[in-house]
Amino acid sequence: MFSDKPVLVGSRVTLRPVGPEHAEGLFELVSDAEVRRLTGSHGEIDLEAARRWCATRGDHDDRLDLAIMAGDSYVGEVVLNELDPANRSCNLRIALLGSRVFGKGYGTEAIELVLGHAFTRTPLHRVSLWVHTFNERARHVYKKAGFVEEGVLRDALHWDGAWHDSVIMSVLRPEWLAGSRSLQ
Template sequence: MTDFSHKPTLTGDLVVLRPVTEADVPALLPLFEDPEVTRLTGGHVSHDEAELLKWYGSRGAQDDRLDLAVVERATGKVVGEAVLNEWDPDNESCAFRIAFVPDAVGRGLGTEATRLIVGHGFEALGLYRIWLEVYAFNPRARRAYEKAGFRAEGVLRGALLWEGERVDATVMSVLAPEWAAANRQAVG
């Protein structure tokens, strides 16, 4: 297994995933400003533009995570981000998260971006397990993760306190053998 220092460009039919930079911040600002995106991702902390410029400007130097901008091929616009993080090299595991600006949802971009980055995690990085958490009030994301091969493992009850209400989070994962079997079936 290698580390995450190599920042690839991954190309699909609908999207290109490429290393994210500070130049992407203006396009990604809606992720941090839109109330619905903030709710669906459980984002309690607000970020100012200067803070985001510093954060995204430092992603290329990280060897323990992979932060990629999602670029819609049809328009050339940055419409989101896809991230492998929380790397656990001893267990060949990492977390996955993905987020899109509000006007980029519902067109299959997330499904393809998920497949590209998860495939990279298994096929190029040698991961065994990729996991995520999805909140109960985000069934659209859960369906997208299931389409990409993720399976529910359990529920973190009351994991998020959102506007006075406790919200459960479902832990989901996909394992390398499952990914390989699904992709053999898709090809064969």
């Protein structure tokens, strides 16, 4: 379903298929302590693993990995993964590089662009995600993009000795189209 690896252009960001040239940016992203907390990422990777990962993203037609670029600068990634073709659904994952790029509208526009692609260029009906309850900034952005809260995963994340809930959210093609969010 994701054999087409598009370049999506907005006013603030351009989304480009992830390739080897994005490895250092990805490594910086996954090494940032605040990004790791917000995404609940316990695992660590080294630069060589990031290089191998980025080099293989174009080989997968069951996912769409896009680098978020502001000009020539890598500022994050947005991914459609966990594809369920029979039910025309997938998961959305996004992470920005760190606090120096937060609050600039990059994530909001990246989500709008990727949903525009998903709902106008693929047969997807549902895009879902989950977000930790303490990540209010992300929850606000997701709601603004049309995501609806569906439920809570209780104590889904153990971080720094405390348990945290996660909220399941989704947006459906008819809802997204009715919201006039199409970027065609």
